[in-house]
Amino acid sequence: MQKIGYLLFFLVGVNLSFSQSIEDIINQVSNANLQLSVSELSGEQATIINGTSQTIVSRVQSNNDLAANYIEERLSALPNLSVSVQNFNTNGKNIIATQIGQTNPNDIYIVCAHYDSVTTFCADDNATGVSAVLEIARILSSQCLDNTIVYALWDEEEIGLLGANYYAQQAADETNGNTRDNILGVVNMDMIGYDGDAPGTVGDNEFDIDVRNIANSISIKDDLIAILNTYTFDLDVIVVNPGTSASDHSRFWNQGYSAVLVGESWETNDQTPDYHTSGDQKEDIDFHYMTELTKLVTAYMATKSGLIALDNTVTQTQTELIANSTSGTYQWFNCDTSAPISGETNQVFTPLATGNYAVEVNNGSCTEMSTCFNFSVLSTEDFLEWEVNVFPNPVTSILRIENLTKTEIRILIHDISGKLIETYNSQKELTEVSFNNINSGIYFVTITSETKSSTFKIVKE
Structure with a gap:
């Protein structure tokens, strides 16, 4: 019998991590991440771009290359995304990240926001929308999906919705042998951070869904409301129909695609008072409200894209x-x-x-x-030889574990590759473990208590 020294990783009980349900996806949305992104995009906090500390002092379309680089780097750091820069005129460039669906790669859902601005800062318009798209990408890029998601950040919205217009026209183009992109839904997030109540307090938390009866846009609105009523959100919806055409979603309407705008409630005159001024800064943002809207759109995208049941969960034991x-x-x-x-x-x-x-x-x-x-x-003591005994070794059918400590022990059996074969909890003085259905070879039997741990090398004949 060979006893091997062991380290105890002291964590009480067993901890399970699940990332498969929509509820769990929603709960991954981070208020802190949103605050940091808004601060960096609005230039109120320096950030790392191209490996150096820099400040995004402008997102005005004629001088927003640094913001574009920031977005491209953030998306490129995420798994399962293909990131490209779509140049559509001398200055304009869209940042596009595509997550290909495993089952239906041609079925496309887009979540988007414009990153250009009219002046300095412009935290609400539209650092909030961009930050939400980046957060949604962070969460869903780690998942395997049935359908394709495009995370799109548009340029030159403020001078005529030019970036979104170019993308939508390209997607719909059927000339010269091109095939029309099968875009099933577009959710545009434009100004999602202002609520007239004091930030963080209970209030109306109303938001608008701007929609028109074009393609299946009404269905997107219905799905968003169904999600709103299925899960817990601190939000109240205002449906605006016919909705505004003064943002990027309307360029998809123009091409016969389904699209909606999600944002703060202009319908009830509850939009930021600093609209299109340099007074539009982080201090005016209600981040609780913004987080709730980000959660809602995250839930919609996770639902429509289809989470594949690849098990990425983990069991955590003491060892x-x-x-x-x-x-x-x-x-x-x-x-x-x-x-x-x-x-x-x-x-x-x-x-x-x-x-x-x-x-x-x-x-x-x-x-x-x-x-x-x-x-x-933490370092831990081995069991003394008289405290725990494992026999016979080699074993043919029944392995016996003698426990004279009078405490509960946990027994884990791994094969030589490290794969877990069996686990047991026991307070018995003598525990019998069947090896009848275990193949011949070398195995490691780990026995732990709250204070001690030992591993035994066992041969199954």
Whole structure:
């Protein structure tokens, strides 16, 4: 019998991370992320662009290359996205990130916002919309989807909706052998941060859905309201029909596509008082309200794009992290460095240092990343030889575990590749574990209590 020294990763009980339900997707929307993005896009806080600290002092269409670079870098850092810059005139450029659907790649949903402005700052118009699109991309890019999502940030909205108009015309073009893009829905987010109540307080939290009876636009409105009534949001909807044509969604209406505008309530005259002025700054934004609107559109996009049931969940025990997916390939990551951990490609991962860890699971066609788990690594004593005894070794049918500690122990059996085979909890003095259905080979039996841990190398004949 060989006993191997072990480290205890002291976390109470078992923790499960789920990222598959719409509810869980909604809960990933981060108010802090939205605040940071608005601060950086409005130039009220410096950010890292092209590897150096810079400030976005302008998003006016004639001088917004730095903002475009910022958006492109943020999207390019996300998994499962193909990012491109669409130049449509001398100065104008749309930033387009495409997440290809695994089942229906030609069925397209677009979530979009314009990033250009008329003057400095312009936090509400439209750093809020851009920040929401970036947050939605952050969350959904880690998921495998049935349908395609396009995350689009338009340029030159403020001088005639030029960026969206170019994209929509290109999508609808059927000349010279082109095929019309099958865009099933467009949700445009333009000015989603102002609510007349004091920021963060309970109030009306009204928002507008601007819609017209063009293509299936009414259905988008209906779906948004259904989601609003299915999950918990601190929002009240105002339907505006016929809705305004003074934003990018209308250029998709012009091409016969389904589209709506989601934003603060101009219909009730509850829009920012600093519209199109340099007074439009972060201090006027109600980030609770903005977060709720971002959650609503996130839920819509997750619902319509179709979450594929690739299991990216993880079981966390006192001693290890276990990917719950039983098929596919695995790569464990250090969340603190965003780097893959060399050699850690098994279903089970035992960290060697305190930190935050996640697993990337690939099923052959797409990849999903789990949420990050925090581990505190503490040295622990081995069991004394008289406290725990594992026999016989080699084993042919029944492995016996003698526990004289009078405390509950957890028993984990892994094969030589690190794959978890069986787990047991026991307070018995003698626990019998069947090896009858386990193939011949080398296995590791880990026994842990609240204060001690030992691993035993066992041979199954």
